[in-house]
Amino acid sequence: MLPPPRKRHSAAPRGGFPHHDPAASRSDQAAGRPYRSVARPISPTCPCQFTGHRRQKGHDVLSRSPGRARIATSPAQVRRLTAGVAEDHRWGVTDSRLLDDAELRERIRIPEAVKAAYTPHCARMQPARYVRALAGVVESLGVTIRESTAVTRIESGAAHTDRGVVRAPVILRATEGYTASLAGERRTWLPMNSSMIVTEPLPRAVWDEIGWSRGETLGDKCYSHMYGQCTADDRIAIGGRGIPYRFGSATDRDGATQEATVRSLTEILHRRFPAARGHRVAHAWCGVLGVPRDWCSSAVYDPATGLGHAGGYVGQGLTTTNLAGRTLRDLVLGHDTELTRLPWVGHTSRKWEVEPLRWLGVRSMYLAYSRADRRELAGHGRASRLARVADVISRRP
Secondary structure, eight states: OOOOOHHHHHHSOTTSOOOOOHHHHHHHHHHHHHHHHHHGGGSSHHHHHHTTTSOSTTOOOEEEOOOEEEEEOSHHHHHHHHHHHHHHHHTTOTTOEEEOHHHHHHHBOOTTOOEEEEESOOOEEOHHHHHHHHHHHHHHTTOOOOOSOOEEEEETTEEEETTEEEEOSOEEEOOGGGGGGSTTOTTTSEEEEEEEEEEOOOOHHHHHHHBOTTOOEEEEOOSSOOEEEEOTTSOEEEEEOSSOOOGGGOOOTTOOOOHHHHHHHHHHHHHHOGGGTTSOEEEEEEEEEEEOTTSOOEEEEETTTTEEEEEOOTTOHHHHHHHHHHHHHHHHHTOOOTTTTSTTBTOOOOOOOOTTHHHHHHHHHHHHHHHHHHHHHTTOOSOOHHHHHHHHHHTOO
């Protein structure tokens, strides 16, 4: 979710990309080269993160690197899918490709899918094991982690907590979707809810009907967005927005998921994978993403105050945090590197609107996206105008 080079970003029409011409293609591929260069060390994520530290048994947290499949279920979604692959190619990601019908059915059988795209640049991870392993690496380097200590306010040289004040010359904020809980940060990044369900382990007969033997992660081209994967213990996990935002940038810390959200995700599960009907949903949980007003991530450090931050990953933080950490390291040390010259360094986003405008805007945006999805799935061949209205509300690039 790095903001693209500013000239190109400002030239691209909303919801699309500039008219294709050979010169533009060469320019885009050249502009994309440094992004691919700095991203390469974190693909796949875990081996680079833990090499030389905690790769012994029990700490290899990379499950598989199967790539990602993204499906389209309507003509309008097919056009968006095709445009996305073309955009990847313009940035030099030439191994992103459309799948023909036979290959899609060979990989994964989803009755309503009419087209799919594939990229090898995606990996599956076990998140709890990942967090524990990362904490172990940090502690092995001599860092002390203080858990159950809530920071309430940050200022130059001091982080105020519910247990006292921690003083340091450099303080870096990396609180993502929970940034709104800090004093003065209520409107900085919007905490966008994301929910998931996971089935009980499914029997072999179900998997024989579904396929999915390569374990690709799964997404779609609906406006309201779905993501999923098959787990190492033979479950299907499906995620989506559910109730997207709570009034006042509130967050639900216990992970409880509303029944309406569970029902909605279960409907998506059964529509995508009819063979899973009759098998119960075993667990449901939720969390929040950090969303800047312009939907662009940033890495910022002010040597005069010693304050810095990185985030606003909009759900793409697993690898982007690695890049952000290395970028903040170079900024704090005062090094002029390839990382510190990326366009997201020093990028600022304006604050979100005050309530109730913030709540009304986000709820209206997702209501419009949901209705746009229903219209497209009902057989309307053109992209829904409701989605264009939602784009205007959200101001997504």
